[in-house]
Amino acid sequence: MPRPSLSKNASQRRGKTLAKKTVSKAASTVKAVQNTVKQVKEAAQYSEMSGLNPLGVESVQDELPEFQPADYRVKDPLNPPDSLPQVSLGEFIKASRIYEGATRAVQLTGKAFDLTRERLLVEGKKAKTFSAGVQAATAYEKVKSDLTDYQIQLQNNQQKGIELGTAKLRTTTAQSIATETEKELSEKLAQAQVGAELAQLQTQEKQTKLAEFRLQLTPHV
Template structure:
């Protein structure tokens, strides 16, 4: 059986390698395209959200594509003059009265816009002052909070002081009770000692009386005994 040639095997390997590279490149291109589409979608979403936010906030967004729509209508070709000494009658024209009337309108509108701008300037400064007022109010609240904390600490101190004074009173009362009990115990001990001494003296007296009576009894018996 004939063996395949080396050149044929090499050609097949190159073909498989090229196929793998082609598939890898296709997958990479697909992944890149998907990432690009996703990025574009995110950008469109952000633009829409920004537009919605502007509309909600009362602003009129102005993009480059809409600048032309905001400009007055003007056709330069309508004012083209080839012969300066013989202007064409087709040039746009207004009468003197129309010019004066329109000029007055434009001047009035310009003054109105300028006044509106001054109103915005005033409003901007008012917002700045309102912001300063809010910050100052916040600082005042923080200061008031600090004062309240100090008042709370002072109240806690007064409460602790009263508690300590009450404990001192209780301690003094306890000491007085102890001193009184000690005094009572000492006096009781003295009283008991006196009673003991009295009892001992009474016992000795009774013993002496007994001895005296016994002596007298013996003497009396001797008197009664007949003498021989």
């Protein structure tokens, strides 16, 4: 039985490879459309998480690069099939540079996120510290207000104490005046009584003299 020619085998392999690539591209297109629809639904569902890409276990596979292990399957290590995916050295170097540059870019982006995380943590600490300062200032103002109320009450009490002392002094003065007035009136009363008694004695003395004088005027029988 004649063996098939190498050119025919190569043509068949290229045809199979082209068919696989066509099917793979079609599947990729369908998957891309499905992913787009899914992302739109998830974006609508998680619209409140602005700036964040929703990620669930079921969508992890969609984040992975496309990879078909069957395309790299080799049965005879000494006779690898022509259908294996291949790139030229120039394409490899170019793609490697792109991946290396993209890796550096995403690493720098990660550092930016690290810096932003630390900055936000510090901002949070700053806000908490500011809040503690506001609370301390509020407590200080409350104490200051209490101290002011105390000083006002103290002054009110002192003023009332002065008023009480003045009232007591007025009472004492009034009592002293009343006592002295009572003494003065008592003295005047005593003097009036003495004067009345003296006048009475004088009247009696004059009456006695008048009676004696009348007796002298009366003729003796």
